[in-house]
Structure formats: C-alpha cells, structure tokens
Amino acid sequence: MRELQVRSNVLESPTIQWFVITDENLTEELPSLLREGTQVALVQRTTDQKALLFSSRVDPDGQLRLHKVGSWSASGFWHPSSQQEKSELVPNLQEYYSDFQGRQLVVTTNDNWPFFKIKTLENGTIVAISGIDLSVINAVSEKLNFTYRLITPPDGRWGGPQPNNTITGLVGQVARHEAHATLCELFITVSRESVVDFTVPYYLGSATLVSPAPKEKNRSFAIFSTFTVDVWLCICVFTALAGPLLYKVTRFLVLYVGEQDIADYSLQSFSFNVYRNLMVQGNLITSHRWSLRFIFFSWYLFCFYIYALYSGTLTAVLAIRAFEKPIDSLHEFPQARQNGFSFGAVRDSSYADVLKSAKSGIYREVWQLFDHDNEDKSLLPSPDVGIEMVLKEKYVFINCQLNTMLQAARWGPDKFYIGHQTFLPQGCGIACSSGSPYKGAFSKAGVQTLGPV
Incomplete structure (x- = not known):
C-alpha cells in the first residue's frame, strides 16, 4: 500500500523533488511512473545498517532511469559510487541540462515558410529545408549538444486549448508529451501558457492586414x-x-x-x-x-x-493614376464589408484567439464580421492559404507582419497592399511540456546564442 502511495505522489507534480524510502525494490519499476523533469531520490535498504542511494537520470538514449549514486550506513557516512563522485543525490537541473549528451529530441512543426520550411519524403521522414525557426533550433541544438527528429500535427494547426477541453495542433502534441518541444512562428498567449511552458521570446512581431493591391479607378466618368x-x-x-x-x-x-x-x-x-x-x-x-x-x-x-x-x-x-482606397486599419472593416470584402486569419492562431475571446471593442466588432456560417473561409489552415485567398478574391488577411512582407516579396509586392497600421505585438517562443526542464535550458541557450530579444 505504501508503494502505491509513492507512485501517486510522484505523478501529481512533475517539478517537486522527492525523497522516497521503501523496502520494495523499485529500481526497475519506478522510472516507468516518472516523466522527464521529475527528480526522484530513492533509498533502498539492503540491511538494517546500510542502504543504497539512487537518483533519477535521463540517459543519452532518452530513457529515464535510476542510477546508483552511493550508499549510506547507520553511522551516517555517505559513500559515493566511484563513477558518481561528483554528482549530487538530486542534481541541479540547470547544470544537468546544460549538455544533452547527444540526445535526440522530438520537435513538432508545420510547413510554414519562411519560418520553417519542411519536406515529407516517401517513407514519411520529415526533412527540414530552410527557415528562421530552423536556424533558431539549430543554434540551440548545437549549444546544448542534441539532435532532433521532426514530426507534424495530424490536424496541421498551431493549436491551443479548445472549449471541449481538447488541445489541438502543435501545442497539443507538446502538452500530451508526444513531442519535447515546438517552434514555428508560435506566439505566446495566455491560453497556450495554461497547458505548455514557453521560453523567453526570441522574436517579437505584430499583426498587420494584407489585401489585394488597390485597382486603378475607371476613367470612363x-x-x-x-x-x-x-x-x-x-x-x-x-x-x-x-x-x-x-x-x-x-x-x-x-x-x-x-x-x-x-x-x-x-x-x-x-x-x-x-x-x-x-x-x-x-x-x-x-x-x-x-x-x-x-x-x-x-x-x-x-x-x-x-x-x-x-x-x-x-x-x-x-x-495622375487614381486607385481605390486601400484598407489600412481594423476600423475600416465595416466599410470594406460593404464593398464586398471577406476577412480571415489562421485557425487557432494567436490573432484568431484574441479576436474570438474579445468581449467588446474593435476586436469584437472584427470577429463579428467573420463568416461564421462558413468558418473555413474565415479560419484558414495556414498563412499560405491566406495569401492565396488574397490573390483570388477581395479578401483581407490578418497575419504576422514579417511573414506577410516575406510572402509578398515571394509572390510579387505589386499584387498586395500591406496595411500601415500594426497591432497585437506578441513574442514567439519555444513551447515545452509543462514542468519540463527544457524551458530553462532552451531560454539560456537562446539568449547566449541569439542574444536578447
């Protein structure tokens, strides 16, 4: 019964350090009950006068195991193991995770040029090609000495907590421990921080409006x-x-x-x-x-x-050539609606989340102008789709300013009008599982490598 109580306590809080005393042999069973970031010190009594001391460690192969760090006798003497003389019973996580010893982490991302461009091979392997966030994760992995394997969310979303208590997209995979981390132009929001931990921001960005380039007015009249x-x-x-x-x-x-x-x-x-x-x-x-x-x-x-x-x-x-009035701010949306424009943002993005959760003000007014009868037209799967919508019809897309400018340069600047007004300044960070020790390590490595945001 005492053994079951120990297991329950360990699972409840992933960040609390525990000192477990038991007569049972848990050196093989206990690691299966833990997850990375939970630090456990185990004392296994061998005789009435002696006990072996174990501490949880994550090996380079990514497996969480209990390692013998020493022994203890009734006289109060501590005898460290010959191979663990410099290690502590409960290690300092910041120091321990300063070197991942060549471990391979699972990183989830979306195909989102120019931040993370990926390609899926015929065998299902995902290969990174280029991108801003690719440079970030490469710099951090080189600093912390780890490799990574890429996966993508089945729904292709950036994601976050939903009203039905599910967690979608990239955020959901990290929250469910299907991936160690994610970064892909992922902005830090309050709702996302309730289910995952974010590192310090490595990039600050604002939202802007992109719409078709204003057409020249008809000179017939x-x-x-x-x-x-x-x-x-x-x-x-x-x-x-x-x-x-x-x-x-x-x-x-x-x-x-x-x-x-x-x-x-x-x-x-x-x-x-x-x-x-x-x-x-x-x-x-x-x-x-x-x-x-x-x-x-x-x-x-x-x-x-x-x-x-x-x-x-x-x-x-x-x-002088005269053009139609462009859309520069959110306050012009009602008039744009009368002129036949539709509006949209990426589904589950930070921008859509802010508009949806707004109770009053201009954000609420803009959200009410979205097409809620056909949400697939207003809530799009990716920025690429939003840019394509702008090219095809009278459409205003709410998107990250940097992403918008690079996409416009890619497709041709003369085809778009990028609004002069920016709003919703937010920071991008690397998302880790709640309680994960990676947060501090990634933040420190990012600041040292990339500099302060």
Missing part, C-alpha cells in the same frame, strides 16, 4: 470624379435657383418699386443665361440696377471658382 456627390448636388441646386431668383427680383422691381427701365426678361431667359455663365459662355443680360448687378456679380464669382476648381481637379485626375 472622370469628368464627374472631380467633385463629390454632395458638391455636384449643391452646384445643381444653386444653378436651378439662380435663374428664378433673378426673375423674381426683376418682377418685384417692376411691379412694386416702379422700375420701368428694366428689360422684361422671361424666366427661361434668366435660367438659360445663368447656365451660360456656368459654362463660361458669356452674359447676354445687362442691367443698370445695383440689386441685379450684385446678384450677377455673386453668380459670376461662384462660376469662376467652380470653373477653376473643376478644370484644375480634372487635369490632376487625368494626369
């Missing part, structure tokens, strides 16, 4: 593009009212003031003359009365300004 609809409406209203105003003033002067020397112009004559003035065709109506002259002067001045602004703006429109 360039003569009307000089003014806005409101300005054109005001010009039409004033032109329609100027003629009747002049006619009413002349009628008033003739009928009520007695100005008989005023020519009896009709409403049609005034209206047509006002239109002639606007078209810079000269004036056919004259008057000696200052009331009419003031109205004519005001109208001439109005026509002069309209003509000057129109001709100058039209020259600029015809001389």
Whole structure:
C-alpha cells in the first residue's frame, strides 16, 4: 500500500523533488511512473545498517532511469559510487541540462515558410529545408549538444486549448508529451501558457492586414470624379435657383418699386443665361440696377471658382493614376464589408484567439464580421492559404507582419497592399511540456546564442 502511495505522489507534480524510502525494490519499476523533469531520490535498504542511494537520470538514449549514486550506513557516512563522485543525490537541473549528451529530441512543426520550411519524403521522414525557426533550433541544438527528429500535427494547426477541453495542433502534441518541444512562428498567449511552458521570446512581431493591391479607378466618368456627390448636388441646386431668383427680383422691381427701365426678361431667359455663365459662355443680360448687378456679380464669382476648381481637379485626375482606397486599419472593416470584402486569419492562431475571446471593442466588432456560417473561409489552415485567398478574391488577411512582407516579396509586392497600421505585438517562443526542464535550458541557450530579444 505504501508503494502505491509513492507512485501517486510522484505523478501529481512533475517539478517537486522527492525523497522516497521503501523496502520494495523499485529500481526497475519506478522510472516507468516518472516523466522527464521529475527528480526522484530513492533509498533502498539492503540491511538494517546500510542502504543504497539512487537518483533519477535521463540517459543519452532518452530513457529515464535510476542510477546508483552511493550508499549510506547507520553511522551516517555517505559513500559515493566511484563513477558518481561528483554528482549530487538530486542534481541541479540547470547544470544537468546544460549538455544533452547527444540526445535526440522530438520537435513538432508545420510547413510554414519562411519560418520553417519542411519536406515529407516517401517513407514519411520529415526533412527540414530552410527557415528562421530552423536556424533558431539549430543554434540551440548545437549549444546544448542534441539532435532532433521532426514530426507534424495530424490536424496541421498551431493549436491551443479548445472549449471541449481538447488541445489541438502543435501545442497539443507538446502538452500530451508526444513531442519535447515546438517552434514555428508560435506566439505566446495566455491560453497556450495554461497547458505548455514557453521560453523567453526570441522574436517579437505584430499583426498587420494584407489585401489585394488597390485597382486603378475607371476613367470612363472622370469628368464627374472631380467633385463629390454632395458638391455636384449643391452646384445643381444653386444653378436651378439662380435663374428664378433673378426673375423674381426683376418682377418685384417692376411691379412694386416702379422700375420701368428694366428689360422684361422671361424666366427661361434668366435660367438659360445663368447656365451660360456656368459654362463660361458669356452674359447676354445687362442691367443698370445695383440689386441685379450684385446678384450677377455673386453668380459670376461662384462660376469662376467652380470653373477653376473643376478644370484644375480634372487635369490632376487625368494626369495622375487614381486607385481605390486601400484598407489600412481594423476600423475600416465595416466599410470594406460593404464593398464586398471577406476577412480571415489562421485557425487557432494567436490573432484568431484574441479576436474570438474579445468581449467588446474593435476586436469584437472584427470577429463579428467573420463568416461564421462558413468558418473555413474565415479560419484558414495556414498563412499560405491566406495569401492565396488574397490573390483570388477581395479578401483581407490578418497575419504576422514579417511573414506577410516575406510572402509578398515571394509572390510579387505589386499584387498586395500591406496595411500601415500594426497591432497585437506578441513574442514567439519555444513551447515545452509543462514542468519540463527544457524551458530553462532552451531560454539560456537562446539568449547566449541569439542574444536578447
């Protein structure tokens, strides 16, 4: 019964150091109950006066075993084993994992150029080709003296905790101890940190918006593009009212003031003359009365300004290529939706996680604009698919700024518009299993090799 209690305690906390005393021979059975990072010291009593001392170690082959480190006698003397004279009963993990002694670790990643480009051979072996994160893991492995074997998650996601208590993607494989570590443009988030441990960030990045390059505006109606609809409406209203105003003033002067020397112009004559003035065709109506002259002067001045602004703006429109308004910020999403744009991000990415978990504000508004009836259109499997969506249709993709710029350079910068506004600054780190001793070793090696972030 005592043996079962020991096993239960060891499994509950992977980071607590234990000192186990038992009469049972657990030197062969106990390692199967432990996982790396759990440090156990075992005292095996051989006689009433003596006991053998064992400590858990991870051998270069990756197996966790109990190694004899010495013996103890009732007189209180410690006798270290000849091969373990310099080792402690419970070793310092930071020192112990400063050299992995050529061990092979399992690292999970996704095919995600330019961070981790991989190729799967016919026999199923995954080969690393190039990438930023490939350089990171190579530098760390050289510093800590280990090799690695690559695997990929079955679902191809970056992953994290889900509402149904499952853990998807890269994060899930590490959390379930199917892999020792993962790195693949994996941003550190609160939800992910609840199931895995992250090293110190080795790269800081922000999100940006990528959309199709704005198309050139159609010049078929360039003569009307000089003014806005409101300005054109005001010009039409004033032109329609100027003629009747002049006619009413002349009628008033003739009928009520007695100005008989005023020519009896009709409403049609005034209206047509006002239109002639606007078209810079000269004036056919004259008057000696200052009331009419003031109205004519005001109208001439109005026509002069309209003509000057129109001709100058039209020259600029015809001389300079005009493009559609690009999408620069999240606040422009509602208008973009009205213009037929769709929106998306990588499924289970840190950006999708932030938008989904937002309770209010612009992030919540953006999340509501996603296509929740067809989530496969808004939540994409990889950045490559997002870039392809931008090339095929009116689509705005939320992605890491560095990834977006490199992808745009790959496909052709003239095909994309990258928003000037960045948001959601986050750090990328190497994810390790909770309680794993790799976290400290990877962090230290990364800082020493790559420098502080």
